[in-house]
Amino acid sequence: MLFRKDKTLLGLNIGSGYVKLVELKGSGSVYTLNNFGMAALPADAIVDGTVMDTTAIVSAIVNLAANLKIKKKRICTSISGHSVIVKKITLPLMDENTIEETIHQEATQHIPYDINDVNLDFQILGPNQTNPENMDVILVAVKKETINDYLLLVEDAGFVPVVVDVDTFALENSYEYNYEGEDKKIIALVDIGANLTCITILDEGVTCFSRNITSGSRLITEQLQKKFSLNYENAELLKMGCANSSKTKGTDALSAINEAAFSIVNEIGKAIDFFHNSAMTEGRVEKIILSGGGAKTPNIVQSITKNTNIETEIIDPFRNIIISEKQFDLEYIKTIAPMAAVATGLALRKDEAVR
Ligand SMILES: Nc1ncnc2c1ncn2[C@@H]1O[C@H](COP(=O)(O)OP(=O)(O)OP(=O)(O)O)[C@@H](O)[C@H]1O
Ligand SMILES: [Mg+2]
Known part of the structure; x- marks a missing residue:
């Protein structure tokens, strides 16, 4: 290939305190920080993980992106709070297809919401340690309504939402990338x-x-x-x-x-x-x-x-990410680093559509 296509998405973490944007450059295993910024939200814009003031959030995203001169449109954002349920459950041994067929039924016992109101996903962890006839599975349920709210926020701000992730998974991603080999x-x-x-x-x-x-x-x-x-x-x-x-x-x-x-x-x-x-x-x-x-x-x-x-x-979150001293104030980056962890994990997600 003559040109390496940039496979990264913009990481947008819409927290209830601050909106954070991270843009990385790179593909493969080496990433450089290309852009970072955050903007405060009014205290009642997001309450208990629910979008309350769309206008305030959209304008915070639009202004932040304009200040940072962001050109990229494709975004990975995430959801947290009561709309997300991550639970380890135990099921009898079965193959992935069978789980897909039965997961709805199974989930009704573990999710406090109407199963039709959530998107379900799962990940097989492996055999159960105490009973090898069972296996451990991570069940993830996210309220459809909340996903929709976040999709709309991103679209209203003029971006293309490609992935809607979960805050804690993005954090895991950030940790894994930066602390490999711990x-x-x-x-x-x-x-x-x-x-x-x-x-x-x-x-x-x-x-x-x-x-x-x-x-x-x-x-x-x-x-x-x-x-x-x-x-x-x-x-x-x-x-x-x-x-x-x-x-x-x-x-x-x-x-x-x-x-x-x-x-x-x-x-x-x-x-x-x-x-x-x-x-x-x-x-x-x-x-x-x-x-x-x-x-x-x-x-x-x-x-x-x-x-x-x-x-x-x-x-x-920037431990393994290259940051140019010319482009960024390293003291500032160090100060805000813990707040950028989720957004960085989101920015590390690959844009699967770009090959
Ligand atoms: N230097 C600082 N000293 C103490 N607290 C700080 C400092 N900087 C930020 N905070 C606090 O951190 C909080 C914001 O953190 P963060 O950006 O991680 O939250 P958020 O992602 O917006 O919120 P949430 O994840 O709960 O929706 C605010 O309450 C702010 O007061
Ligand atoms: Mg947060």
């Missing part, structure tokens, strides 16, 4: 977003446990609002100021942040305990990888390490 067997990916915290446990790279906690870093902002009678914007600034300066003026603010964060830390610990106590595996989580803006909360790494007794670190 020797840890069981790791927990913990994404602390604005309104949602997602815990995904990978056993040799395969999801074996998944849980959402329905609060995130915004809880901390709200706590600061209450405690210091601030509006949302000023409380956000206070939170970020505390995160960014080691010598904080407001010790009160710092302790309020730590207090508010503790409930999230505690829930993370409980979810991991639940995983350890369930019969799912003998193994234990060897490392926690934090992502999302909540990973930037002061003291949160230490707090999670202390609570769980598990080594914890913040993800670097």
